[in-house]
Each structure stands twice: as structure tokens, then as C-alpha cells.
Amino acid sequence: MLAEERQQRINEHLREKEFCTLKELSDMLKVSVSTVRRDINFLKSTGILRRTHGGARLSEQVEIEGSHPLVPNATVRSELKECIARYCASLIEPGQTVIMDGGSTVFSVARHLVPKHPIVITNSLPISNLYSTYRQVEVHVTGGVVYPRLGVLTGPNAVEGFSKIHADVAIMGAGGLDVQDGVTNTHALLIDMQLAMIRAARKVIFCMDSTKLGAKSLFFLCSADQVQTLVTNDDANPAIVAALRKKGVDVHLVSC
Amino acid sequence: MLAEERQQRINEHLREKEFCTLKELSDMLKVSVSTVRRDINFLKSTGILRRTHGGARLSEQVEIEGSHPLVPNATVRSELKECIARYCASLIEPGQTVIMDGGSTVFSVARHLVPKHPIVITNSLPISNLYSTYRQVEVHVTGGVVYPRLGVLTGPNAVEGFSKIHADVAIMGAGGLDVQDGVTNTHALLIDMQLAMIRAARKVIFCMDSTKLGAKSLFFLCSADQVQTLVTNDDANPAIVAALRKKGVDVHLVSC
DNA sequence: GAAGAATTTGGAATTATTTGCAAGAAAAAA
């Protein structure tokens, strides 16, 4: 294998895992730790990663490039989000066509989805950007106007983009899910978009951390019984979970 | 087998695999490693690939700032590019509708364009991403399939996105501009795109550093006399500049 | 078509680079 190919695979691996040890890379690439160390040092000099003892960590800059508005969120509950994301990715079959929403949780899912070689349809710039270095993932981007803070494409073009397609799965986020008031979101512009996504997908998976259960945002998206699958943490309020299940929602509780 | 046929097969092979070793090609083409090396060196001079130790790598012609950190390319001529970009931005009136191509030079222009509060239409993910934090810039993104490595949206959706609009200016890059052979670019998929952009814009500005004057890439875009405005460095070959001006091109020479 | 020139090809010798290994230094962990 060529040196540069190795370095690219290290880069890709890091983008998925965020952190990894030299031994891990050495095993993966079937080269000595010395060689990995040299590669890592080179990559460090380019600025894409930061060295740690025994390993390397994706440098924040690159993260920001891929997900700028989503970063500040990556604080307290980020571990939990990662667990949800990992689990949610495991629900996807290799090669499936997947619609992906904007939003930080869905973005995390995106990172874990690379090995499944999916065909992705998205209106999220961060997700498009994340995948733009991978050849394994085919990404279709809807057109539309950039909604500044969220990095999401909106408007009639974007909605139209989803009206022409059929996907296996849609992975969605939302601002809140209440048994009475259903799924709600924070931005009116996103609602049309998400409705179009739901219509285009055979199966819809909502990913949200447990703090969003029982919460309400400003704008109504759909009622609770229209949610097919929900992935959340296992510290979710049991009463809400029970009520949702009674409404026919397939609730997956993820433990970390 | 003819040399040219060999080189084309190397090109095709690389487009699939992105990387390959000389031995791999030598086996595939049933010629000696020496010959493969010569072919590779020739292809390198045309710019379609980059050499690495033991092999070759498909060159990411239009390097995306930040997105592909493995390319230390953005060093030598980057100052010159900045000058071109700054000047090119000065040609834009505040509030104009601007179509922006993918490509590193155009990306640099994008950075300088923020104070003009333009309305931007683009198929470039890096540019979309750049502006997604600014509220001053309204960005319309065409839909399409992400072309890996370039971060550009391609395909019929993308072309269609430009067919419906009219813009004041299009800012374009290209792989080469030759007096005889006109404007050429490295990727066939980009050609349709760029043609649609040119059609949609009242005025077309090509930005390219002087090394691209007289250069030829694989795919034909348009003839030299169809270029309205060209912005390049003042170290451009005077003979070429004169010939272009004779053909009616408005050549702007930028000194740093 | 044939002789000669020009080009292309494959290979050998030399030089340069990369890789893996090992011993001592440095840093984390126990």
C-alpha cells in the first residue's frame, strides 16, 4: 500500500472514530507501529490531527469545517448522543438509501454510517461536507437556500428534491416529542422539509436524546402515532416511553 | 498497445481506484515498470495525477480548502491566487447575483466577496459551507450528487438548478485556457455544469493563475473567443495575452 | 520496399527513500 493511501485511510478512520491508538492503526493497515507513527507525525504537520500519547485525535479545526454550527452542542450530553448515533447506524443495512435530516444527532449518525456504504440524500451541508471526502458514500444533495445558522438547505427547491425520490429509511431529528402534541421542531422552514422527507421514506427513524421526550418546540411536525421508530437513551421517562409504545411507536432504548 | 491507449487505461484505472502502484499498472498493462513510470510521469505533467512513492494518485485538481488537508499544494502559488481573488471580487457590485463555480481560485474569491452582500448561487460545497455562517450572504445551492474529492455537486439536478435562473455574473475556474483549444477542464461532469452556468449569467469572469494559460485539460468547455473576461497574474505569457485580447477577451492582469 | 534516423521500450547499475527493528530515553500508570 502506498504511503499516501495509508494516510488517507488514517484520516478517514479518524473522521469516524475521532480518536484512535497507533496499535489500532498498525493492525488496520498491516504495517509496523513505526510507520504509523511516521504517518501520524506527517499528518500532524498538516494540521488534520493532534498527537496524544499512544494515539491521535482529530483536530478540532477539521471537525468545525464539517459541522460548524453543531459543535457548541458537543459538550455535556455528547457521549449519550454518540451512543444513540451508533445504535441508530446499526439499524441501517449496507447499501440502503438513507434520507438524513439536519441537526446534531443526525450528524453523529452520519459519522457512523460510513462503513455501510449508503446512498445518502440530505439537505444538510455539514453532512454533505462530511461525506465529500469518502468515495464509499454516494451523497445526493437537495438544492435550496442555505439557512444560515443551521447549515440546512431550505425552500421549495429543497422540498421538491425529496418529492421525486423514494428512500429506504429517513433518519430525523426534532426539537421535541410529546405524547399529546406530537413531534415539534424549532424552525418553521424545517417543517415542510421534514414532511417531504417522511413522505419519501419507507421507514422513519427519529433520533433524539431523552431530554427531548416530553419537550415541545414551536412548530408542529406530526402526531406521536405517526412516529414509527424512536431511538433514545435508556434514562428516558418510563411513563412517556410506555405511552408512546401504546401509540404504536417502536421505542429503542440505548444504554451506554 | 499504443502509448496513448496505455495512458488512457491508467487514467481510467485511477479514476476508479484513486491510488495505484506502478507494479499494479505494470501487471495490468503487461509492460515493464519503466514504461509505466514514464507514462505516469507524462500524465503527471498534464496534471491529471500526482506522483507518490511507488505509485500515483488521482490529483484533486481543484483542491478544496481545508477539506483535503493532505494536499500541501496551497503553498507556492497561493499568494498569487489571493491577489487574483481580491481583484476579481472588486469587479462585483454590491448586491449582485453571482454564480460561483467549484475550484480553489473561485473559493478564494468567495472569501473576499462577503462585504458585497451578494446573492450567491453555487454547486460548491466548500463555498456553501463558507457562507453558511454569514447572514449577509444569501446562498442558493443547486441540488445534485456530490463528486467526491472536489466537493462539487454534479448531475442533471445540478444542471437543472442553473437552467431556471438568471444571474448578473458567473465566476468560473478551469483547468486550462489555450488560444487554439479554448477553455478546458479536468472532469467531464463539470463541463455540463459550467455550460449551464455560463448560459445563466449575463457576464462571465474566468479566474485562473497564469500557469493555466496555454495549458490544456482533457475536456473542452468553450472556445477562447467565448471568454468575456479573464483575470490572471501579470506574469502571464505576453504572447498568449495578446492573442486572447485579439480574440476579444477582456484580460485583466493583476500584479501582487 | 530498404536503409537510416528517431523514438520507444526493457533492463542494469547507482542513488535515494521508505520501512521495520532495537536500545535507550521519556512519559504515563500502578
Next chain:
DNA sequence: TTTTTTCTTGCAAATAATTCCAAATTCTTC
């Protein structure tokens, strides 16, 4: 502290690049 792990450094083997040359091929020219 000691023990373990990781890092650095120097070195030798493996691998690749460069240069040069001869054989093979193609192109001119008569």
C-alpha cells in the same frame, strides 16, 4: 517508587527513483 507503555534515534534491509544503455519498434526518405 517501580513497572509498563510509548517515543526517539540510529541503523540495516527492502523498496523505489534515476540514469544510462542496448534492443526493438516506428517513422523518414529515397
